[in-house]
Each structure stands twice: as structure tokens, then as C-alpha cells.
Amino acid sequence: MTGDKGVAGANLGLVRSHNTALVLGLLRDAGTEGISRLELAERTGLTPQAVSKITARLRAEGFAAEAGRRASTGGKPRTVLRLVPEAGHAVGVHLDRDELRAVLVELDGAVVAERRAELDLGAGAEAVLGAVCAAVRDVVRDLPGAGGEDLAGVGSLVGAGVALPGPLDHARGVLHRVTGFPEWDGFPLRDALARRLGVPVVVDKDTNAAALGLAVGGAQEVAGRSFAYLHLGTGLGAGLVIDGGVHRGARTGAGEFGHQVIQLDGPPCECGNRGCVEALCLGAAARGELAEAARVLGVAAGNLVGLLDIDGVLLGGRTVAGAPDVYARGVAEVLAARARREGAGEDVPVRIAPRAERLVSEGAAQLLLAPLFGRGDA
Amino acid sequence: MTGDKGVAGANLGLVRSHNTALVLGLLRDAGTEGISRLELAERTGLTPQAVSKITARLRAEGFAAEAGRRASTGGKPRTVLRLVPEAGHAVGVHLDRDELRAVLVELDGAVVAERRAELDLGAGAEAVLGAVCAAVRDVVRDLPGAGGEDLAGVGSLVGAGVALPGPLDHARGVLHRVTGFPEWDGFPLRDALARRLGVPVVVDKDTNAAALGLAVGGAQEVAGRSFAYLHLGTGLGAGLVIDGGVHRGARTGAGEFGHQVIQLDGPPCECGNRGCVEALCLGAAARGELAEAARVLGVAAGNLVGLLDIDGVLLGGRTVAGAPDVYARGVAEVLAARARREGAGEDVPVRIAPRAERLVSEGAAQLLLAPLFGRGDA
DNA sequence: TGCACTTTCGCAACAGCGTTGCCAAAGTGG
DNA sequence: CCACTTTGGCAACGCTGTTGCGAAAGTGCA
Incomplete structure (x- = not known):
């Protein structure tokens, strides 16, 4: 110690x-x-x-x-x-509100097995834990040593990473009130899963897992450096990578991007505040004003880029996927205008994050693989 | 290499x-x-x-x-x-638009000598370099081995740190267009001073130096952890300390806090954009609406706290010094309201930064001392 | 075909780090 | 005065990367 x-x-x-x-x-x-x-x-x-x-x-x-x-x-x-990629494996689990996705990843990051399943996060801990364990066991079943309840015998298996939306404590592996599912508040997900599976488990926010996945195997411009992954889906969140490592903050609370206020006393947001980007951006998107949604997102991204001086911005999530070019271009324009005003050298590149649907699950697997390769992990 | x-x-x-x-x-x-x-x-x-x-x-x-x-x-x-504090010394220089301040600091951070001088940053490189060198030589003159032009003979002297406002490149020690003094653009301040003084020189932004000084000897709540120093003077800037080290970003551009947009299409700012905190906050302060200035500052600080999940906020600068309690309380209230909405545990403390006038110069000296003590330095 | 040359890479000896085992030094407490 | 506890230095050790040197495996020219 x-x-x-x-x-x-x-x-x-x-x-x-x-x-x-x-x-x-x-x-x-x-x-x-x-x-x-x-x-x-x-x-x-x-x-x-x-x-x-x-x-x-x-x-x-x-x-x-x-x-x-x-x-x-x-x-x-x-x-x-x-x-030798097959010398080590990790399972990555993406736990969403209504869906579960598990992937088996080799050392080089290649996905060699995948399972999807419907899921109801509100069905209670027992049901969800059972579903996760079943998916993990299923996805590793072709590995030497697999088959039993306990996965400790699977020599090449490093462990399992689980990524999910709500606020949580990465260091302790405990969930806080997952948005919309208050019964999960305080649930020790990491230890519960580690006991059932017999292998190490790491839990993290979905945006952090996505950012880690991009840091390891992302777009060339940003891989392993400093960048922000902005996820625009049913909500708006961010994963921050600083100097190759995910920045989580002391309470795993970093990346709270959606409730950044960009309009003083603006329209009310679900969170109780006014003028949050999330409300403005999603509101514009819902009205079909995609260019305005992109501009608003760009303003918030500009605030972030200026504050942290990062090397790039990656966009993802279902809403972005609906009109990727509009968002990428709109955000890039706002950033470029800002850079021009400040006389900065090169524009900050804005790209669409690759591997859309599997991004989070692959990143979750990297929660266990990345430490093997010396990537920053706090 | x-x-x-x-x-x-x-x-x-x-x-x-x-x-x-x-x-x-x-x-x-x-x-x-x-x-x-x-x-x-x-x-x-x-x-x-x-x-x-x-x-x-x-x-x-x-x-x-x-x-x-x-x-x-x-x-x-x-x-x-x-x-043994006197076993090592460093000089810290705070170069401002109209003033120069040099301090001699011992290993424990104690200031043992200090000089102030009028200065005109626009008087040209030769005059400014001369003034800086004179101040540095003057402040170390009582150290064993001092006296000559070259300070390499002063055994206990680690070097000199120089902090100044404008954008600059910390890694290369080169200035960019210092606000209001375009003739400094591209000037290799670090190497020029190192050659004249004969000791290592480090240059950094004033807000970064201040943040480093606070990380080393700051308020108990935040020392050495993660916090933001918000400087509200003639402008508004920030210095970020993450996990005990100053976060500068790849281009020493991090901490651009004043031009964070918090009011879409708000009042125009000097920078050419609209709705920047700096314009809103300083505008309110100029009108005597201190509570509103504090609230606006608090909103921007809240954005920062949410994004990075830091442990505390420290306020400084001439404008804050005019009504410290109003600003500290106003910012704290906004942060507390935000924390309540998110159900976070403890409030993020907001404090007034100590050692107001000497904060930057002491921090500049820490640019050389901190590495001796293993503090993160990039 | 043969020889000189270049470059890679492993074996062996080495220096320097923290670790372990052991014991002297320096106190307390009965 | 003696038993006990705790500190902290000396010496041997294991392990790291480093250095010195030579074998291996190519190229290129005569």
C-alpha cells in the first residue's frame, strides 16, 4: 500500500x-x-x-x-x-437504457466477437446483472478455458469494462442516480460483477469509454493526444482526453458539457437551469433547424477548446449521425471564426467519430487494455 | 535525446x-x-x-x-x-504592461528580496530586457557568488522565471502578439534572457504562474490538487491546475476563460465575438452592478467546474480585490445552486487568492523551483 | 568465389537503484 | 538495572538498464 x-x-x-x-x-x-x-x-x-x-x-x-x-x-x-493480438482479451460492455452490447476485443483492438440484447435498466439489479454476465460469458465462450461460471480460468482474459450513462464513481465502481433510474443510486456495480464473473471489472461513463476508444484507435489527427469527444444523442455529454489519458476529475464528474450555460437566462432546461447548450441544441434540432443546432454546439465547443487548448474535436451520437456533415461543418465554422479572431495558427479539426455503434463498447474494453500499453489511466 | x-x-x-x-x-x-x-x-x-x-x-x-x-x-x-531553504533560490519576474516586479525566493517559497520598477512594454526589446536583467541582478546581489554580469557563479541560483500577460509559447519561450504590443510577436524572450543572465530561464503566462504559485503555497483546500484561478483585472483569464500540475495545452493556449461565450448573440466584445464573459462581467462591474458581475462570473465558473470536475475556485485580480466578498459569495452561490440541481455531494469552495500583488512573481519563481519537488510540469 | 565492410543483436560484466536481514543506538518503563 | 520498543545504519542482495565485446547476417567490390 x-x-x-x-x-x-x-x-x-x-x-x-x-x-x-x-x-x-x-x-x-x-x-x-x-x-x-x-x-x-x-x-x-x-x-x-x-x-x-x-x-x-x-x-x-x-x-x-x-x-x-x-x-x-x-x-x-x-x-x-x-x-500477438490473441495473447490477451478484454470484454467491453455498453449498458444503455434499452440495450446491451458486449464485444470481445484482442490486444490490437480488433473485435472478435459481439452480442447485442434488449435490456430494461429499470428491471432491477438482479435482472440486469444476469443479463450482463450472460452476455460476457457468451462473448468469451470460444476462448481457451471458457465454459464455466467463473471466467478466472480464461488465461488470456484481462477483465471486463462496463460503460453506462449515469453519473458514477469510476474509482470505486459505484453508480450514482443513473438518469431516470433512481433505484441504482449507490449500487456497487463493479464489485458485484467482479464477484460473479471472477475477473477484474472497471466501470466508467459511456462518454469516457468512447473517448478512450478514440484515443487508442481514433482518427489519426487526435489519436493519443488531447481532444474532446462530444456526444449528441438523447442528451449532450463530453469525454475529455488530455495528453493521451481520459480526464475524469476527482469525482468522475468531468465532461459535464451539456449543461454548460451559453445563454444567460435563456430557455429552461430539464436540469432546472436556463440556457444550457443541451436544451438549446436539442431544441433547435427538434425544430429541424440543424444549422442553428450546429452553431450552438460550435459555440460551446469553442468555449471548451479555448479553455483547454486541445488538438481536435470529435462528434458522435444518434443526433449527429442523422446529419453528420451539417454538424461537423457547422461546428468547424464556429471554431475557425474564433481562431481567426485570436490569430491562432491552425484551425482545430472537427471530425465525425468512427465506429459509431460500437464506439462505447470498444472503449469499455480499452478500460482494461489501455493500462497494459501504458496509456494514462487515473 | x-x-x-x-x-x-x-x-x-x-x-x-x-x-x-x-x-x-x-x-x-x-x-x-x-x-x-x-x-x-x-x-x-x-x-x-x-x-x-x-x-x-x-x-x-x-x-x-x-x-x-x-x-x-x-x-x-x-x-x-x-x-534547508537557503540551499536553493529562484528569481520570479512579473512583467506587466506598466510595471515590473522581481522577487527572490528560497526553496521553501519564502520571499527574501523584492524589487519593483516602472516599465513601458512598448519601449522596445532592448530597454525591457535591460530592465529585467537589472532587476534580476539587483535582487540576487546578496547571494554568495553574485556581483558579476553572469549569474552562473551564484551556486544556489536555479534560474529565473518570467510571467507576462500575452499569448506565448511556454515550451519554446517565445512570445506571440502580446496584447497591445504587436512588436513583441515572435520574440524569443527565454533564450535572450538566458544568454544575458547566464542561468536557465522559463517564461509563462501570468495566470499560469499565479496558478502554479497557488498550487505550491495556496489555500489549504486546493493546494496541489485540481483548481482554477480566475483573474479579473483589466481582462479576465484563468490558470488551470489539474492533479497538481499546470495545464497549458499543446500551444500554451489553455485558460482562455474570458472569451467564453455565455450569452449567444450578446453584447459585442473587444475580441470581435458576442456575449463573452469578460465583456459581460467587466461591463456590469463598470456600471457598478457588482452582484450581477459576480453572478455572470459564477455562471462561467460553473461551466468550467462542470467540465473539469475540479476541487475549488480561487479568485484574484484588481477588480476582485475591490469587493472580494461580493465576488466570492456571488460565485459561490451560483456554483452551489448548480451543485444542488445535480445532487452533488459537497459544494465547490470559492476563495480569494492570497498574496495578491506578489502572486504572479512568486509563481514565476516556482516555474523553476516546482520541478525540483516533483510537481507536475509539462 | 572470396574478402572487407556494415549493421544487428545477444552474452557477460557492471553500476546503481530500492529491498532485505541484521544489529547497534537510544529511548521508555518496571 | 534490565527487559522491551523503536529508530536507523551497515552489508549483502536482487533486479534494472548500461557498457564492452563478439557472433551473426547481410551488402558490395575485386
Whole structure:
């Protein structure tokens, strides 16, 4: 156990796991092309010898393998290493109000199994837990060691990530009053699932999972840097990635974007306040004024971009999916106008988030995979 | 040289400097009371033996000293260690439009010398550089080794930090068009000063320096955690501290708080946009409507608090200083109302930032001191 | 075909970190 | 005065990345 607060001391084990995760991350990012030991050394700043030791360990453990060699540049050609994707798996579960989606993801982020099911979040804890467990067991059933109730025997399974809408405590894995379902308030979802499944479980907000998924395998412009994922569906929320890690805040409350006030004493919002972006944006969208909805969203996005100086904005959610170009262009225009006024160099890119329907579930799986690769995780 | 991007590999030297900085930070936080080796071990998670080795090194180098012993609890009493403040110094310079302030700060953050001077930022680079250098040399003149042009001989001097208003590039130390003084655009202030002074120089925005100063020695509620410093003077800006480190963004543009739009199509602002907080807040203040100014500020602060889930808000600047209670209470009320609506647990505290006039210059000195103590610095 | 050269990469020895085992030092309490 | 508790240093240790060196595996020219 470390100190009660603040940063902990470092020791050799920490150095080892840090460097191993770093190398593993570079192997993943190299994809099927692979990467040589010397390139790994350059990228990490470690000596080639250190990289050799680390990769030898990873190969012995089955996480990495040699995969051919590059063309020679006058001497011995470099041996190419690549990640062995099937050496590790994680399940990602997206728990929505009326639907459940579970995916099985390999180390490289590829989805190798998927299940969908109807769900009623109001049906009570027992029913929902049962449905989640059934979906998780179903999605891993082809893995070696699967079959029993307990999934601890599935050697390659790192754990399961669960993403859902309501406010919750990521650190403790406890739900707060999920919007519209007050009976979930205080429910220890993480521990309840971990006990039933026999593997580690992590819970997080859906927007955070989506942002993490994008940080790992998102659009090229923003992957792994700092960006905001804005989700416009039945509500409006945001997931923030700062320096490659999801920013959750002390109480997992960060990303409260929809109730940002952009019109003092404006029209009332469900939350009890007035002039929230969510009310203005969704109201305009409901009236069919998509350009106005996009402009309003752009103003709020501009506030965010200015405050955090992020590298990009990604848009997603059902409402955006209905007219992606209108929203992307509308938001980009507001941001560009703002940048011009401030004399900033390059415009902040605005893109539509890829992998729409599976974004959250894949990101939920990354809640367990990302730490293996050294991505920031708080 | 490390890799071209991303995180670097860790080695033994990094472990050493990390743990040393950690211990040094705890020694500083312990103040004159001091702290025992075993307490340091508990706080860091290191073994007592490791702490003994580290503190022995620090004592040999003059950074720490034994200072009495605690009462026995039945065995050998713990020996108390404390920081030797005069073992290290840094100069902090606050460069404002019409004034220059330089302070000399010891390791514990105490100000041991101070100079003020009139200044005209528009008088040209040569005049301003000369004034800054003169102030720095003057403020360190009583340190052993001082006296010459070059300050490299002042053994305990870590360097000088310079904080100023305009947009700038913290990483490269280059100014952008300082508001109202376009001739500074592109000026490499850091390198120019470092060459003249012979010691390392760091430049940053004034709000960032202020936030860093508060993170190190600020109000108890927020010190070292996550908070926002809102500066309301001739303009409105913010400095963000996230997890103990200043968040600057990739282009040192973070903290653009004043031009957050909180009233769609509201009154025009100097920046060319409409409905910015700065225009609304300062407009209300100019009309004498302080309560309204505070409410407007509170709405914008609420947007920020919701987005980042921070632990507290600190207010500063000349306008706030004119009626501190009105602003603190007004902002707190808006935040409390918002928290009630969302059913959040505790209210976000709102306080007046201490050390008003010297806040920025002290923070500027911390730009060099903070890294010694392991505070996050990007 | 052979030789010189370049480049990769592993083995072995090494330095330096925190950790462990052990014991002297320095108190308290009966 | 002695038993006990607690602190904290010394020495040996295990582990990390690093350094020195040489084998392996290519290219290119004679």
C-alpha cells in the first residue's frame, strides 16, 4: 500500500512495468507492419540492449513474436517484431437504457466477437446483472478455458469494462442516480460483477469509454493526444482526453458539457437551469433547424477548446449521425471564426467519430487494455 | 535525446531523481515542523532504508538537515528532518504592461528580496530586457557568488522565471502578439534572457504562474490538487491546475476563460465575438452592478467546474480585490445552486487568492523551483 | 568465389537503484 | 538495572538498464 495521498515512490518493478508497457504500446501502434528493436530503442530512448531484454521477455510470455525482417541497408537486416493480438482479451460492455452490447476485443483492438440484447435498466439489479454476465460469458465462450461460471480460468482474459450513462464513481465502481433510474443510486456495480464473473471489472461513463476508444484507435489527427469527444444523442455529454489519458476529475464528474450555460437566462432546461447548450441544441434540432443546432454546439465547443487548448474535436451520437456533415461543418465554422479572431495558427479539426455503434463498447474494453500499453489511466 | 514523441523510457537515474524530488517535496510541505524518516517512508511507499539513503544524500548536498527529535513512543525517538531553504533560490519576474516586479525566493517559497520598477512594454526589446536583467541582478546581489554580469557563479541560483500577460509559447519561450504590443510577436524572450543572465530561464503566462504559485503555497483546500484561478483585472483569464500540475495545452493556449461565450448573440466584445464573459462581467462591474458581475462570473465558473470536475475556485485580480466578498459569495452561490440541481455531494469552495500583488512573481519563481519537488510540469 | 565492410543483436560484466536481514543506538518503563 | 520498543545504519542482495565485446547476417567490390 502506498502513501495516503500524493504521488508514490518509484522502484525497479515500476521501471520494468513502465518500460514493458511502453514497448507493448509501440508494438500495438505498429500494427501488422511490425517494428524493429532499434526503432523501439529510438522511440523509447532506451538502449538497444534494454529493448532486446524486454522484447525477449515479451516473446517468452507470448505477447510478441518475430515477423520477418526488413531490407538490409548494408548490414544485417533488422528483425521485425509484432504484437500477438490473441495473447490477451478484454470484454467491453455498453449498458444503455434499452440495450446491451458486449464485444470481445484482442490486444490490437480488433473485435472478435459481439452480442447485442434488449435490456430494461429499470428491471432491477438482479435482472440486469444476469443479463450482463450472460452476455460476457457468451462473448468469451470460444476462448481457451471458457465454459464455466467463473471466467478466472480464461488465461488470456484481462477483465471486463462496463460503460453506462449515469453519473458514477469510476474509482470505486459505484453508480450514482443513473438518469431516470433512481433505484441504482449507490449500487456497487463493479464489485458485484467482479464477484460473479471472477475477473477484474472497471466501470466508467459511456462518454469516457468512447473517448478512450478514440484515443487508442481514433482518427489519426487526435489519436493519443488531447481532444474532446462530444456526444449528441438523447442528451449532450463530453469525454475529455488530455495528453493521451481520459480526464475524469476527482469525482468522475468531468465532461459535464451539456449543461454548460451559453445563454444567460435563456430557455429552461430539464436540469432546472436556463440556457444550457443541451436544451438549446436539442431544441433547435427538434425544430429541424440543424444549422442553428450546429452553431450552438460550435459555440460551446469553442468555449471548451479555448479553455483547454486541445488538438481536435470529435462528434458522435444518434443526433449527429442523422446529419453528420451539417454538424461537423457547422461546428468547424464556429471554431475557425474564433481562431481567426485570436490569430491562432491552425484551425482545430472537427471530425465525425468512427465506429459509431460500437464506439462505447470498444472503449469499455480499452478500460482494461489501455493500462497494459501504458496509456494514462487515473 | 529521447524519442521524437510520446513518453520516454525509464531508467535508474529517473527513479533516483523522482524519489529524491518526492522526498524533497515532502520536506518542503513539512515546513519548519519537519518530518521524520519513517513518516517519509509511509508517505512515499518507500522502505525506511531507501528513505535513509535518500535523505543522507540530501544532507550531504546541503538540502536537508536534522532538526531535533520527536517525543519517544516507547523506543528510540524519531529524528526530525527539515528542508534547508537557503540551499536553493529562484528569481520570479512579473512583467506587466506598466510595471515590473522581481522577487527572490528560497526553496521553501519564502520571499527574501523584492524589487519593483516602472516599465513601458512598448519601449522596445532592448530597454525591457535591460530592465529585467537589472532587476534580476539587483535582487540576487546578496547571494554568495553574485556581483558579476553572469549569474552562473551564484551556486544556489536555479534560474529565473518570467510571467507576462500575452499569448506565448511556454515550451519554446517565445512570445506571440502580446496584447497591445504587436512588436513583441515572435520574440524569443527565454533564450535572450538566458544568454544575458547566464542561468536557465522559463517564461509563462501570468495566470499560469499565479496558478502554479497557488498550487505550491495556496489555500489549504486546493493546494496541489485540481483548481482554477480566475483573474479579473483589466481582462479576465484563468490558470488551470489539474492533479497538481499546470495545464497549458499543446500551444500554451489553455485558460482562455474570458472569451467564453455565455450569452449567444450578446453584447459585442473587444475580441470581435458576442456575449463573452469578460465583456459581460467587466461591463456590469463598470456600471457598478457588482452582484450581477459576480453572478455572470459564477455562471462561467460553473461551466468550467462542470467540465473539469475540479476541487475549488480561487479568485484574484484588481477588480476582485475591490469587493472580494461580493465576488466570492456571488460565485459561490451560483456554483452551489448548480451543485444542488445535480445532487452533488459537497459544494465547490470559492476563495480569494492570497498574496495578491506578489502572486504572479512568486509563481514565476516556482516555474523553476516546482520541478525540483516533483510537481507536475509539462 | 572470396574478402572487407556494415549493421544487428545477444552474452557477460557492471553500476546503481530500492529491498532485505541484521544489529547497534537510544529511548521508555518496571 | 534490565527487559522491551523503536529508530536507523551497515552489508549483502536482487533486479534494472548500461557498457564492452563478439557472433551473426547481410551488402558490395575485386
